[in-house]
Amino acid sequence: MVIASPENAVSPMDLRHLRYFIAVAEEGNIGRAAARMNISQPPLTRQIQQLEAELGVTLFTRTPRGMELTEAGVLFLEEARNIRSVVEQATERTQRAGQGKLGRLDVAIFGSGILDIIPKLLLAYKGRYPDVKIVLHTMHKGEQIEALRQRRISVGFNRILQPTPDITAELVTTEELLLAVNARHPLAQIEVVPFALLADHPLVLFPTGTRPSFIDTAIGLCRSAGFIPKVSQEVGDAVTAVALVASGFGLCLVPESATVLALPGVVYRPLRGVPEPSRVDLSCIYRSDNKSPILEGFLEEVRAFRATAMAPA
Amino acid sequence: MVIASPENAVSPMDLRHLRYFIAVAEEGNIGRAAARMNISQPPLTRQIQQLEAELGVTLFTRTPRGMELTEAGVLFLEEARNIRSVVEQATERTQRAGQGKLGRLDVAIFGSGILDIIPKLLLAYKGRYPDVKIVLHTMHKGEQIEALRQRRISVGFNRILQPTPDITAELVTTEELLLAVNARHPLAQIEVVPFALLADHPLVLFPTGTRPSFIDTAIGLCRSAGFIPKVSQEVGDAVTAVALVASGFGLCLVPESATVLALPGVVYRPLRGVPEPSRVDLSCIYRSDNKSPILEGFLEEVRAFRATAMAPA
């Protein structure tokens, strides 16, 4: 007595069956189809018989002139072609995803970086990888690191960083420091402002938030120059700081990319005699165990950007 | 030197790869996935490696705790599940088509058949095979046979038929002959009309078109009864004939199903003393070499219909 198995399929259908079926259906003839498939006729006959047995459906009527599709066969031909194209598309999409050309990149950004450099970088990346969807998240440094650990983002941008074993940082570019000053302020009359003069004027500092950050760089520079800066106000981000400068709230040290902020009444002046380090970095951070080809492609773009951005400097 | 083949795929992907991949992705672990697939662990390891090699994409990151999908792997899992369901649906649809449950049935109909019997039959069929799309074509007998030969229709309905080797006819039902007569006509006063009385009144005959047909049956009956019918008019179909009767154009012999035509002023009277054959057949015709499971299902329905329709008679 034969035990009734839930599925009596001796050999489950696979894509070979479909390829062979399509060939036979299109050629209308097993012999020609076999030639097209680079096999001999008998195995093809058997594969078609197997397919019919597996489906429990007669797909062809055998005539002296060849194989003619039944109604069910006509339907199955459509289905088989559809399956073939679905498989092809799945393959291609997966390959593109594996090459970092398709998918999603979650990027954390912050205040002043977003003013000029990050948009340029993202634009360049998007040009090369148009099918990667970039999702931006505004986060402070602490949040960025947390989000990287939780894999909620793939890469973050920041200025000041201390390396950790699980998070790798990579320089994007460095920027000159400039003085943002109200046009009616006395220092606005000087074309190149000596750094030491800042000792006499209150500064707007930013950002408040996770330390250390740009604010510590600014304070450190003042200390190196031998003075303690007078703080007129601490604010959250560069845009707010420059806005305060525009309304006469004092002076502000900014990275040069902040000059895209053309607020009325604000002028930017280069500094002279700035203590080392006189420049400020913009870096990106990502998981050291990164395996994502999408991030890999993005980092390549970052390196290319750094090469072009820092060569003319 | 190795010859560069157009497709470097050593072993093309097949559905087994997808089944295994889905199992591993869902279990997160080759061992459990192997158990689920009723195979041992090593072959599964190899199949996954093959799939990755074939795609050229790493689908899993191997961790000490198991297999974790990469981004490309996540995408491919979606794709694989989609392919699986497309294949399942294709299989099911094809099987249904093979059982005559899915597809299309082209049916040729004619004038008086469509009045009552054919609609009932089609309705019964549609109840049992809801996914077969019935397409109706109005055709005379000659056209029907031509269309059957060209496979433009699968089945046709008609009354008079002479068998041919390639076209099989099958009785659907037989109907009593009735007299359609205007209510103001003298014969309308008689409850059961003796057939011989028709000799004195002009008849509307139908259809014009391919002979022999119902018109020849009617004329034959009159001859058998010993008179030549006076013809008031020949028309194309039963509806027109009865319409003429309604407007006082004469009498008309109709199959009993024509009584659904309740035109004002028309009454139907049974006949008495009708020469043999006193009944008229409704048959369907189809190709003798029929292989279509859809038509097979339809013919079953026809036979069931005949059994119920002729039992009470």
Add this chain to the structure above:
DNA sequence: CGATCACCATACCTTAGAAGTATCGCATGG
């Protein structure tokens, strides 16, 4: 009207490759 042709089907053999067994390597955790 019979030989031939063009098909598909079957029988039997060969071989590729999928599955099984045993074992290794490696990281993790008591």
Add this chain to the structure above:
DNA sequence: CCATGCGATACTTCTAAGGTATGGTGATCG
């Protein structure tokens, strides 16, 4: 530091795909 759990590898076994030869059967043509 050893036990555990996991994937990878080496080697064997066996299923089933592919090949060769041949049969069977309608259609075609001299």
